[in-house]
Structure formats: C-alpha cells, structure tokens
Amino acid sequence: MATQVAHLDFERAIADVEEQINALRTLARERGLDVSSEVVALERKLDDLKQDTFANLSPIERVQVARHPKRPYSMDYLEMVFTDFVELHGDRQYRDDEAIVGGWARLDGEPVMVIGHQKGRDMKENVLRNFGMPHPEGYRKALRLMKLADKFHRPLITLIDTMGAYPGLGAEERGQGEAIARNLREMAALGTPSVAVVIGEGGSGGALAIGVADRVLMLENSIYSVISPEGCAAILWKDAAHRDKAAQAMKITAGDLKGLGVIDEVITEPAGGAHGNWEETAAALKEALVRHVGELRLLSRDALRRARWDKYMGMGQVRAAR
Incomplete structure (x- = not known):
C-alpha cells in the first residue's frame, strides 16, 4: 500500500x-x-x-502523474490483481532482460499470460531494470511468452510503462528495431485474446512492441505517445522548455486518445491518482481486465484476427497525395 x-x-x-x-x-x-x-x-x-x-489537470501535469515515482508498476499489479504468478525468464538467445517481466498467472481464477515493463524504485533497482527501457532480448522474451500463450490459447495481458526502448549501441547492434518490428507483426497475428493496458508511460515503439492487442486500455492519468513532450519540444522548438506546448499539441492523454479511437477504454483512477490509492486503482484495473477478457474469450481464433485487423486498419485517415 x-x-x-x-x-x-x-x-x-x-x-x-x-x-x-x-x-x-x-x-x-x-x-x-x-x-x-x-x-x-x-x-x-x-x-x-x-x-x-x-x-x-493539464496534459503536462498528467505526464508528471504518469511518471510519479510512487505510481504502481507492473510487479505491483501482479501482486494486487493476479494470483499464482510464475515468472519466466530469458529470450533463449542472449540473456534475461529485467526491464520486461512476464509469466503465467491467474486472473479471477483463470490462467493468463502477463507481460509488462518494469521500472525501479531506487537507483540500484533502476540500474537492474534499466529504468524500464528494454533491450532487444526483452522484446524477444516477450515474444516467446506471447507464443506460449498462443500455443495454449490462454489470454495475453500486457502492462505498458516505459519511456521507450533502450537506444544504446549494444541494443542497436543486437537488433532493437528488428525485435520491435517482429513483435508488431507477431502480435497482430496471434490467435488468442489480448488486452494491453497503459499503466504509466507509453513511449513510442518501446511501448507498441507489447501493445498491438485486441483491446487497448489506459489508466486515466497515463500517457501514450510517439515521443516524449521534451523530445518533441527539442525537435520543433529547439528547446525542451516548451514541453507544455508539445504535450498539448500531441494529444497524448487517455481522454484524447479515446476520442481519437486509438484506445478502447479509459480506466478511472481514484481522486488523487493511482499513486495515492493503489488498492482502488488495482480493483478498477481488475474489473476492466476481467470484463474485456471475458468478452474476447467468446470469439474464435479467426474472428479475433479479423476484428484485430479491422481495428488497426480503421485508425487514422488516408489522404490522396496532391
């Protein structure tokens, strides 16, 4: 608590x-x-x-809440929302990436596969977790677990909370871009129900690599964007101090993204934010997960794939070049 x-x-x-x-x-x-x-x-x-x-709250204030150091992380929700969690490690190619956690668990008594980004609470843990920024082996571990869920036709739940994939030299040499791209393709083709929840920060491809789900939910004070407000401001105005303006223009809040059709539901947080009341937030998250997983279980593999295709192909607008 x-x-x-x-x-x-x-x-x-x-x-x-x-x-x-x-x-x-x-x-x-x-x-x-x-x-x-x-x-x-x-x-x-x-x-x-x-x-x-x-x-x-203004958009930039919601960014601050999404990054709050006392906000519940994936492992916290694994304790409060799920039972019987058994963590699985490694990508079977290089090493285990602690920035991605995952394994079998039970949701309301039913077996599910859960995968999530994990940040640290202090400097020692943040070094271990790489501040929640996965290397390619983290995404390959996630893909391995997704395929396990698909093999046994168990629902897949992902918890998104990262500023982005790690952009270091070693990560790029080991195929960071390829690992993310492969996850996007494979998630789109899964034959098992999938629900993704943005619980804090949803940063760029690092978030999307575990976010191509049948249903995408966001906690009320979480954010989901192609780049951070500071990064956007540095590019457009050459000054990260314009992050307030960038956050407003980027439409990165849960309410904005629900209105744009990018996500399917906003999970209401208690007054004071998730960091002020973990238990109430976890209860709301569990209710939403149980409901969405229950609805998706009724669909066949082919119906899931068709609905997922229609969902993502229906986003945005296509304009003819002039």
Whole structure:
C-alpha cells in the first residue's frame, strides 16, 4: 500500500490539508483530545480538493502523474490483481532482460499470460531494470511468452510503462528495431485474446512492441505517445522548455486518445491518482481486465484476427497525395 508519497507542485494544497489532518491526529493521541469533528471536516475538504485538482489537470501535469515515482508498476499489479504468478525468464538467445517481466498467472481464477515493463524504485533497482527501457532480448522474451500463450490459447495481458526502448549501441547492434518490428507483426497475428493496458508511460515503439492487442486500455492519468513532450519540444522548438506546448499539441492523454479511437477504454483512477490509492486503482484495473477478457474469450481464433485487423486498419485517415 502506498502511504508515503512525494507531492507534485500542483498537489501542494492537497499536501497542506493532509499535514493538518496528521497534526490533529497526533495532537489527539498525545493529549487525549476529541478532534473527530475537525478531522471529518478536513477529510471532506481533502476529498473535494483532490476531485477538483485531478479533474482539471493539464496534459503536462498528467505526464508528471504518469511518471510519479510512487505510481504502481507492473510487479505491483501482479501482486494486487493476479494470483499464482510464475515468472519466466530469458529470450533463449542472449540473456534475461529485467526491464520486461512476464509469466503465467491467474486472473479471477483463470490462467493468463502477463507481460509488462518494469521500472525501479531506487537507483540500484533502476540500474537492474534499466529504468524500464528494454533491450532487444526483452522484446524477444516477450515474444516467446506471447507464443506460449498462443500455443495454449490462454489470454495475453500486457502492462505498458516505459519511456521507450533502450537506444544504446549494444541494443542497436543486437537488433532493437528488428525485435520491435517482429513483435508488431507477431502480435497482430496471434490467435488468442489480448488486452494491453497503459499503466504509466507509453513511449513510442518501446511501448507498441507489447501493445498491438485486441483491446487497448489506459489508466486515466497515463500517457501514450510517439515521443516524449521534451523530445518533441527539442525537435520543433529547439528547446525542451516548451514541453507544455508539445504535450498539448500531441494529444497524448487517455481522454484524447479515446476520442481519437486509438484506445478502447479509459480506466478511472481514484481522486488523487493511482499513486495515492493503489488498492482502488488495482480493483478498477481488475474489473476492466476481467470484463474485456471475458468478452474476447467468446470469439474464435479467426474472428479475433479479423476484428484485430479491422481495428488497426480503421485508425487514422488516408489522404490522396496532391
């Protein structure tokens, strides 16, 4: 459970009220005072403040929430949403990439394959996880697990949370681009139900490599984009300081992408964001997964492939060249 959270700039007023509540409770405990009515009033104020603040976030503020260091990661959801998780390692070619985790688990009692990006909580873990940026062997591990799911016709669930695939020299030498491209092709052809969820950052091909699913969902304060707002600003305006303008123009929020038809559903986060209430977020995620997997289970392999083809071919607009 996330109890101690770092506060973002726009959460300062929320933090102040939380401090007042904690101070009153400490005073009551130390001096034996009854401050229940005051605490109840402040808790109501806190709830209203959270609702108002998070209902009116700008795109760049949602970027900050998506990157929040206390936001639940894939392994956290594996503990809260799934049971009986058995992690599988390695791509059978080079090594095991800790930036991608995956294995068999049960969702509401039913066996599924789960694959997700995994970031670290501290520097040591981030070095191990490479800040959630997979190498090609990570995507090859993911493909191996996808094919296992397809072989046994078990639903595939992917949890997306990466700033992008690792762009280092070694990764490129070992075929980063090819590994991502192969995953796109193979995911499009799977004969088993698949659901992808953007739980934090969905960055470029690094996210898409495990995101070509029958249903694509996003947590309310997650983002999904071809490039980061800072990267976009650096290219267009030669200055990353224009990231607010870039985030607005890029349409990277869950609401924007649902309106554009890129994703299928926005999963509502509790007031205060996923980082403020892990359990409620996990419950909402589980409900959505159970519902979508249940619907997709009713389709045959051929029907799944046809529906998936229609879904992705129907995105965007084609304009004739002049």
